[in-house]
Amino acid sequence: MGIQIINGGFLTTIQDMGRYGYQETGMSVSGVMDTRAASLANILVGNDTNEAVIEITMMGPTMKFTEDEIIAVTGGDLGAKIDGKPVERYRAVLVKAGQTLSFMGMYGGSRAYIAFAGGLDIPVVMGSRSTNLKSKVGGYEGRKLGTGDEIAFRAPASWLPHMAERVYGLPSYGAKEWTLRVVMGPQDDCFTDKGINTFLNSTYTISNEYDRMGCRMEGDVIEHKNGGDIITDGISFGAVQVPSHGNPIVMMADHQTTGGYTKIANVISVDLPVLAQCMPGMKIHFEKVTVDEAQALYCKEKEEFDALAKRLNTPVEPADDEQAVAIAAASEANKTAWVKAGTYKISVNGKEFLVELEKEVVRFR
Incomplete structure (x- = not known):
């Protein structure tokens, strides 16, 4: 079951x-x-x-x-x-x-x-x-x-x-203040220079309005040029909306597909897990990075995951000393030398079996 x-x-x-x-x-x-x-x-x-x-x-x-x-x-x-x-x-x-x-x-x-x-x-x-x-x-x-x-x-x-x-190092979630890296845009041109400066140099507090759809923050007001409304366009995971009230809202996994508020930036993919583990009351800073930097960080994480999966799922070859002992013993007895090739799980008619395989290393006959 x-x-x-x-x-x-x-x-x-x-x-x-x-x-x-x-x-x-x-x-x-x-x-x-x-x-x-x-x-x-x-x-x-x-x-x-x-x-x-x-x-x-x-x-x-x-x-x-x-x-x-x-x-x-x-x-x-x-x-x-x-x-x-x-x-x-x-x-x-x-x-x-x-x-x-x-x-x-x-x-x-x-x-x-x-x-x-x-x-x-x-x-x-x-x-x-x-x-x-x-x-x-x-x-x-x-x-x-x-x-x-x-x-x-x-x-x-x-x-x-x-x-x-099959173990991995434990992350630390003890901090009460975090920095989220962002790529600016697509509507960062809707904000004044003062507004951009406020966004990148202020400390924001996660409010109680935080769920799987979005994370609303409170802090210094981010200044628009002509208000926070735009023609509705697409929303992505991590988009930082800034309505007319001037405080940021980060869109999370259950975000709506479109929205009509200005988006000043987007939290990069590798930092979204940080926000996912945060709680109301925690402090947030935003740091500007380039698209190239964001992509490099994403690719580095992907390569790390791929390497870990490959290592854990690759059968282990017998150690050289194990082979040497087996060959020596078989030579003395004039027999075939065999060493363990690994243990594998197989499924037959819905039932699981563990099968230990051996492989022939050398013959002495």
Whole structure:
């Protein structure tokens, strides 16, 4: 089977990297708020980075496992525990059937992610498994998870190669003040020089009006040339809208597809996960970077993820000393020398088997 939700927590949804290609119809992209944490969770359990995960906001759920499965919990520290014992974040962990995963507090960050090896049995709607809460589309019946919900695993695993190495360094969410890098535009010409200077040199406070759609901030007023209204145009994840009141609003994962307020800048992709983990009351600064700099940072992160996935999913060759011992022993006995070639998981008629393979190194006959 999979998991049974005992308690859904505050806001627990199914998300992947988003529903692309439908904004022209008014359908939001949605997807995870913290793309870095979700990607790493999937890599640690051997999934593609676009595989659906469970996104947890602030107060987490309680769920019971009805089948063995390898998971990884990443993102904020929301007090994950298995049968009451703390779970190490950013590590692949085997959960046995009958065990319960719960979240018991908020110790840093505001959103956590759970990836499941082989993925969750959630239908693909318009190319994505993400939950669009406003449209009630995707995910689990288009809504947040609640008591009594059950989700099956598509291809659960109880073993993965390099299990001991499936770990990643813990991020720090202890700061109360953060800098977000931005690319200016597309309507930065609608602001006075004073307004641009205010935006880039002021400290803004995240207000209580912060959800999956947007993050409203409070601080020094950003001066427009002729007001904050424009002809409606497209909105992207990270767009910084500045209405006539002069305070910035950063558009998040469930942002609307179009908007009629001036956009002074866009938070770069690699910094959006920082904002996703922030809480109301935290302080924000904006720093200008170029498009080339933003792209270089994005490519560097992508290369890091690709390298990690390749390392964790590449079978290990036997060590040279192991081969040497096997060859020496076989030579003395005038037999064929064999060494271990690795342990692999295979599936036959829906059942999982671990198979240990050997390969012939040299013959002495």
